[in-house]
Amino acid sequence: MATLVKAQSKAMTSSTAPDIAAMTWLEAAEHILKQEGPEMHIKDLTERVMNLGMVNSHCRTSLETLLYRQSHKPHSKFKRVIGRMGWFKLSNSVIAENNLSQSLNCCDEEEEAMMPKSVIVHKRKSKVIRREEEYGDCNREPDSDESDSSYSSTSDDEDDDDWSMKYRHIKGFAKRLIMTNVSLASELQSLENEISKSQQEKKYLLERLINKQSNARTTTTTNKQDQSKQATPVGGGGGATSVKVPTTPSNSNRLKRPLPSSPPVSHKPHPLTTPPTRSSEQRLIYNAISEPRDLFSTSSSSSNEEEEAAAGKRTGRALKEGTTKQNKASKEESIGTGGGGRKKRVRRLQAIPLHEDGSPVFPIKLGGLQVHSLGKVVWDRPSFHNERYIWPLGFKSTRSYPSMTNPSRRCLYTCHILDGKDGPIFEMVSEESPDSPIRASSATACHHIVLKAINEARDKQATNAGSGPEFFGFSHPSILNLIQLLPDADKCTKYKPTIFQQPLTRGKAHQPLPTSTDHKKPLLSSSAKKKEKPIPDSSLVGGAPLTVGGGTSDPSLAPVVNQLISYLSSDSDSNSNEYEHELVIDTSNSNRN
DNA sequence: GAGGACTTCCCCGCCGAGTT
DNA sequence: AACTCGGCGGGGAAGTCCTC
Incomplete structure (x- = not known):
């Protein structure tokens, strides 16, 4: 029993x-x-x-x-x-x-x-x-x-x-399985049909491409010969490039549209140098088949957009993106950059609480992430930034994440960017073990250590999943935008700024966030500083009063003070003495470390 | 008109795949 | 190995619709 x-x-x-x-x-x-x-x-x-x-x-x-x-x-x-x-x-x-x-x-x-x-x-x-x-x-x-x-x-x-x-x-169960199988088979069949159609399209487009290339070569040779014979340039010259379009078995509507490679040459003064305007769909095909830039590369009038597309499409990845990113256009899009082949991405900012003057209210809360300090841009040391990120010294954030010892429980991790000899040192301190900080030369390496520990505790195989920048928070659009706006950020030569869109709002209107596309202005203007009110306590974690200018002997407060100083020094007109208000700064976390 | 039912939009975090 | 990107589902918040 x-x-x-x-x-x-x-x-x-x-x-x-x-x-x-x-x-x-x-x-x-x-x-x-x-x-x-x-x-x-x-x-x-x-x-x-x-x-x-x-x-x-x-x-x-x-x-x-x-x-x-x-x-x-x-x-x-x-x-x-x-x-x-x-x-x-x-x-x-x-x-x-x-x-x-x-x-x-x-x-x-x-x-x-x-x-x-x-x-x-x-x-x-x-x-x-x-x-x-x-x-x-x-x-x-x-x-x-x-x-x-x-x-x-x-x-x-x-x-x-x-x-x-x-x-x-x-x-009954078997019957249902059979029915499911039948429907899946028919779906598979239709997908296979689509694939075969696409392959036919691809073949046709490639044929045209080859044709076009050979014609272009012929034209160039002819032009050179003409030039050697005549001193006058070839006017409206493209006539020679008219292409005999091969017949195609494809019945796709897309192919019925005039493709860029076969413009109505008689109306174009320089068909070789002036690509016709294309719809986004046409551009997609254009990119996907990797039409050689050579056809238009001699042109100085090619749009910057095409420059980018050309730069991107040379890689397999860009080619893939051409087909898969179609629907992501609303989220992130490529825009003209004014040359140089740089690709700027437009990312959407998240609304964050701002002071009247446009400076952020610390800590900045973004889901499980809280940014307590943006730190200071070290522009004169190249290891403190790369093409994508700037790692400001003194950056400090906290994030709630599964504990390394008991992953079913979440604990708070404090992330810091410290000064190393060769470059930034990324430090993560778990709430549970403040005496054993995790340090690495990259955020991802740091995060990987934590991830590994958590996976071990969970009896799971460690994966390469996860992003250090994401964990630290400096890849978050709103944070990245603020870092871009920090003093001296524009002196980081390797860094390619990201362009941000204002956040989408529903109902309540948010104060528009400053972006790097706005007129460059410091986060705190002098007039605003005068009007600056103490940061509301509600937005802070156990704040302790600190008078700026009075100095502090506590070295742990250095990043916070540095940040304030960087704000103050960012405006040449400002005088630190004018900043008389008693500021309430979060020192709890600083003291913890 | 109030309150509940339902919809829509957006953010967040995880994780696999691909790239450097 | 480090890093980035994108898909996907969970979740929250706010709006609209519907019923009483």
Whole structure:
């Protein structure tokens, strides 16, 4: 009997509480619905999940949103109960899967051998009743007619019924699998057709490209010969480049449009030097087939946009981007740069609280990341910046992240950029072990150490996933923008500034953030400094008052003070004496280190 | 009109794949 | 190995619609 209880409790634990702490809302909801009933109201469901502590308490309830959204997806696990507002149920496929696994589990002979007959009978009985409720008649054989009486008869009858039930269930499951397979096969077929079409298009375009190239060479040779014969230049010269377009088997509409390589030459004064304007779609094809720049490279009138495209498309990556980034245009786009082949990216800023003068309110909170200090740009040491980032000395941020010792718990990591002999030193200090900071020569290396430790604690293989800059926060658009605006940032020669878009807003209007595309101005203007009010306490973590100008002997405050000094010194008109307000600065973290 | 139901938009973090 | 990029799903917030 003790064994039975043990087995039952084991089964219960494995089926009712599978790593509850690590569950998401959807997993928890699925679990509850599987365990407690086919349908449930959103409020009850939420309450059960909360009561059982199945999700992290810090998560705000959004099960409602999630379930509504899920219910719109074609293959979602959740369905709405028609006619009952706010009620949800599991989709049939999930129920079937659940029942199949249950039936497979339940027919574990060893387990059943240990159970008394009455328990087994009751279990099977309830199982069948539940299936009948859930499936209705969909899986029922025309001749099947089960009744409760069958369970009260002999044990042989029970076994037969049970096996026939399992047989029908598996049969139904197999049918569904076959249907899925058929639909997937047809989808595959259509995709293959599309691929073959694309290949034909590609072949056709390549043919045209080769044609065009050979014609261009011929024209160049002819022109040279003409020039040697005549002193006058070739006017409207492109006439010679008219290309006989080969016929193509492709029926694509796209190909019916005039392509850049075959402009109406008679109307173009310099078809070789003036590429026709293209739609974005045309440009895409243009990029994708890597049409040689040679055709237009002699032109001084080629747009900068094309310069970039040409620079990019020479690499395989750019070629790939040409096809995959089409839909990302709204998020990040390439724009003209004014030459030099530099590619500037437009990224969207996130709204951050600003003072009246446009300077940020510290700490800057961006999700799990808090930036306490931007630090100071070290422009005269090349190792403190690269093409993509500037690593300001004294940069300080904190981030909530899984603990290295117990990954199910989150702890606070403080990130610093320190001064090393050869360049910046990236330091991460875990809240749990402040005495053993992790230091590395790159942010990613630092982050990798943490990631490795966490993965080891989780018994997971370490991956190369993750980004140090992301972790530290200096790759975040809003932070990057602020760093770009720091004094001396423009002196970092290797650094290629990023262009930012103002954040999208819904409802409340935010104060527009300063960007590097705005007129360059220091984060704190002198007039603004005069008006500067103490930073509200609510935005700080245990702030301690500090009078600037009075000095501080605490070396740990140096980055903070440096930052203030850099602000103050950024405006030549400013006088530090004018800055008389008592500032409240977050010193708690500085003291911690 | 109030409150609940539902939708939409955006941000965040994880992680795999690709590039340097 | 270090780093970047992009996809994807979870989650929050705010808006709109609907019912009583």
